Amino acid sequence: MKFSRQLVTDLETRGSQAFPAFLECLRETGQHALAELLQCGDGVRLPPSVPIQPSLIPLPVQTPVYIEKPDRPDFTPPLLEPVRPKPLPVPNTPTPFPGAPVVRPNRPRRDSIQCYKMDASPCGICLIINNVDFDPDCDLKDRKGSDIDCDKMEKRFKALNFEVIAKRNLKHKRIRHEMASLAKRDHSAYDCCVVIILSHGTEANHNRFPGAVHGVDGPAVPVQLITNYLNGQNCPSLQGKPKLFFIQACGGGEKDTGFEVSPDEVEPSLGGIDDQMDAIPISSSSDSLSTSDELDARATLPTPSDILVSYSTFPGYVSWRDTQAGSWYVENLDRVLEENAATDDLVTMLMMVNNAVSQISAKGLYKQMPGSFNFLRKHLYFQASLS
Template sequence: MLGECGMLERDRRGLRKYAVTLCKEMVVDELFIQSLQTDDILTDSMAESILAEPTSHKRIWRLLSLLPKRGPRAFSSFCSALRDTEQQHLCALLSEYVDSPLPLPTQEGIVPTKRARTQESMEMCLDADSPITSSVLPCTPDFYLEHCQQSYSMVSSPRGLALVISNVSFDPCAAPDLDSRKGGEVDEEVLRKVFTELDYIVTVRRDLTAQGMRECIEQFGRQQQHQTVSSCVVCLLSHGVEGAIYGTDGQLLELDWVFEAFDNAHCPLLQNKPKMFFIQACRGEEMDCGVEQPDGPERTQSPGCEQRDAGREGEGDGDTRQMEERGRLRVKLPQRSDMICGFASLKGTAAMRNTKRGSWFIQEVNSALRFRARDTHLSDILVQVNTNTHHISQS
């Protein structure tokens, strides 16, 4: 499939995916530009405008902004220019896109005509509230150049490792009061897709006991690849109470232990790197709005699809945390520096989940990341997610 200006869409994605790496490592000199001129990819005026840029970063970004408009041969000629100028390591990064007959399966800008029925029905359920098929919007060159010195370095590819733990089904004997979290499987797929598009390696684990979650998190934190990537993401989806989430066996895993597992003392591989946490679970029993169906031991008889991710009443209330909160945003300093956490609910309240479309919080996080990650700080994104979720609850 051709892009709007003639370049194959998969090739355009290749340039977007590795744009930051190319900006950091590529050398665009006269020899490189001449190679593209020889292939009739760049005109003389284009070549002059690129070489006239005052810095290497600006030369690279101008070139990358022009290439998608130069036809279906531009990408292969660009790779040839990399080889001709002894930049084979960058060509290797892009090689997976060269002569590929189909779009890469992890990219969502082009949706294959054939797909598993379960995936198709899942996306149709989400269409009303979540732009699941919309690709993540890329950062513009000008914005990157303006803010790169004040932001975390996010130049690795992959950007980082992401762990999604989702408890959907609970042991009816060990946890009789914890109902199945219908819609939780939708959240898994939404998170897997959006973080894959953001260039993370995503691991999804389903239905773990409290001890199983602990072991999974410990193993994830020890992965040596953390040393070479720029960031880390952890998503926990389950029933919960203030300060803890439930395993499938009805036992609680303390969130404070989770944060501790990734602090500077316990996870040195991630020191000075952003660590992002997203918690879809209740933090109490209070409802901050009218809802149709509570997901706890005492259920109202209602035909709606909305549920909450609360657990047994009263458990965990005595486990207080002296941490500053603003909406769903939590930042811990200094021992737990470079951490940010988005919660699905305020302290003491329930988190809402649609049994067909997934949780309100994850829907809003997905939408916000796709459209605003390109130019908005994550803390501001979470504030907007908080506002949007509140509006949903009032509708």
């Protein structure tokens, strides 16, 4: 009997059908007694081996769902997306309770706009041309209050670590001479160059930068010509470095009376009691600019790149100046630089200046809108410390 039990055990290890097949073979060969002995053992029937079937989980059947067909013979019901079962939660993954904030992984933020290098000491040269007293024969009034603007800009850019050079009452040829001298200087040790012009202005022919500024003798120098002195061709030591021009002068003879807005839109501010314009109408005596500039095939940057020209007023319009407090534009430019240079870039601060000047009114009627022609390639932050 011990042998029969061992035989049964061995057969069961061969699979669930091995033992029944062996018994069937015994019966077919006429060995019925042995078959009964193996099947019953010591009179106790051995239970047949029951194979363990794997547990099968049926997948949900996705039945296409159609919307109800209206009473139209030409209507074809669209097939809607079948309802898919919600995925089971992954083990060991905590499920947030309802209303819990969803925590998202931090993604590294990469700013694609770089900043200009502005850590040289001094940072650069700042040339201020301050035209106040004009020849009586040129029909241009003296610019009372311009010395206040000049003092503000001189102190402000010294505080921003610039070497400031102030020139007063320059004739139109002298303006060109000063710009040519500035272009010939070696700016290799500097990171920036600034030119501030305080004068009367007018319109002029141009293909890049509008406007022109008058010398004290009457003739005007186009702003485009002034910027060309410092471009990538004419001043190699400033290539790739920011060249900033701030023009306090009229862009023409038109006066802007503004347009009516809701009182909530602006905070109106009245100008001084003696506001004057920095403009005369466009004149044929204004110098024209040659358009036959040669192309520099070896240059790696466009010639007018890294230049920003900030105008006190929109091209074609007058710019207002208080004879006792200085011009609206310079006053607000100085204030914004003082309050924000330690935290904000130049373009952002110029928008602050635009907004502040736009809310002032001359004689309770006339408005002024500054603006910029911006060809900078990077953010520009001045050297300034938090106060």
